[in-house]
Amino acid sequence: MADYRVGVVGVGSRTVHGPLWARNLAAIPNIKLVRLVDEEPDALARTAAEVGVDQTSADPRTVLEADDLDIAIVNTIDQVHAEQVDAALDSGKHVLTDKPLGTDTAQAAAVASKAKKAGLKVAVGHVFRFLPQYEFVQKRVELGELGEIFHVEAGYVHDMRPVWKATPWRTDPDEPQNPWFGGALHPIDLVHWVGGEVTSVCAVENKASSKEEFPLDDNAVILLKFASGAVGRVWSTMGIQQNPGFQTFCNAFGDRGSCLANSSRGDAELHVDWGVDGVGGPLQIPFSGGANPNLSCILDLLDAIENDRAPRSDAAQAVRNMAVLDAAVKSVKTEKFEPVQIPVI
């Protein structure tokens, strides 16, 4: 595999994943981590020392517009992802950006279109696609082991209070993080991956956390209709009080079986007709918890570049995710099912 020179924009608190991407990149042998950018000098110096990078800057352009890098990592606040990915594409770099790809479908589609025309890869950090229990669910569906799928559901259930303290940009009263981006996009991506194209949605939302903690509604439920005829739901909640504080789930139900997986329990259950008339079961697979989906996401991008294929979570898929999200947000206002309008890329 070729060697790649990489720069990272965002390692501090005004990011989605803090120093996580930089740490993972530093562990990959054929990656040369060249340059880090952040507006917080202390966080920047700390991460640079940790991962052994001597070129640092507060200016994102030193990565995004650089001509000595192969890949740019965009790990900034949601609102600037699209423009930063766009800038990196303009200078001929492949990109791994945290989700969302943009703040609406049109923005994401413009970026995806540019990447396609330029022949560059854009991987979007829908990292749950790389959790082994969700890979297990998706593969069961893909192989037809569950028969015809009639229901797919996924959830992002996160007691965000500790996260809000660590990354206060998310609760900025003037421009708080859109909870649809931070939470709902994850299960929206999972149901897409497992269930295929979504054609229409109906959503409701309310508030789970207190106003002091978070100013917006942060509990949303979306009902989904898939092109296949299946139905489903997405649940995203961020103000919940629970222990452990974070869990996600993804379940698929078909006419010949069901597969259920959960991130906090770290397991998957496979229910099919084992010929035993309901005696015993289900087959339970415990996953070690040692998975590193962010690392897997980077490795997938490298493999996609190497083999000229789409990354597992690519820009086109991110556009479809945003289209579902936009339709859901609209549906909250209209209180009707809204069609998912996917632009041609």
Place this chain on the structure above:
Amino acid sequence: MAKSIGVGVIGIGMGSTMFPLNLDENSPFEVRSICSGTASKVEALAKEWDIRHWTTDYLEVINRPDVDVIGVYSPDHLHAEHVTAALEAGKHIVCTKPMVTSVEDADRLVKLVDEKGVKFLVGQTMRFEPEFTAAKSQLDRGLLGDLILVEGHYVHDMRHVFPFTPWRRDVPQDLMYGGISHPLDIMRWLVGDIEEVHAYGNRAGLTPEVKIKNNFILNVKFVNGVMGRVLGMYDVVHPPMPMMGIGLWGTEGTLMADYTDEKGGHINVVYDEIEGQPVGTFDFPPETMGAYGHGDTVLRYMSQFADCLEHDREPSPNVRDGAKSVSTCASAARSVEIGEVVKVRNDF
């Protein structure tokens, strides 16, 4: 469901597991006649289960016009005689394992079943234990890939069984047939016919009256090239391991399934596709009804047998499966005797 099919049962030990058929509303079977050598016992059981006829003469059971199916649960060495008489009378047969204890008898029964055109089920409980059924389902679904090795065991300290079935000690029961046929049958079910076998056997002497060898290890080669091994230990201090088990070693996964009487069963499995190969588990609750806790298992195989009678399907295992298991046991016994690999006859 109407009780439209009469059943006669010869032998009331394991044979008593047929009696709950009379209470099963989903079964067409009704046990109408039972036989055992001890009149007082068989009479008491007939009263307890409201069975219309009892006797100490097995021919009375076989010749009753209201009996269509004969369940043979007599001691192993009497199966050939009892099954032959029932077949001659044109009855369908359910015969507990081992079907018979010689290749000559097996051959004869196959021909007689063909001639009479009746259904014949070998009562091999392992095929109907849910953990082994589910294991086969995993294999059939391709989750384990192509088989490399299959293993099976049935181990049982027989000293605990002799007091209530003394014939096993006094005749004695030849456990190359009565024991080994359990794992051999299920391995044949999973993989196919066995081509050759090599075996060792010994006698520990924990029950001095039993003079024959009753501990065995077998290596087998299946016709399709899969390797197999079998463990059958009966003259032993019961080991801290499940009574029955199978191992399926495939190119895409490896599965171990086990079962112990009245303690239930388990499957542990790893799949190559899952990084780190976490151990998947599948637990099956204990079943306690009937002799040895095999009551539910017998109801399951009788459900299959009802379906075979109604729709003219072949039971599994049928008389040819039974014959091939007996033939494999006979080759293994011969191998123990001569110390060489012995070919297995499968042309029944």
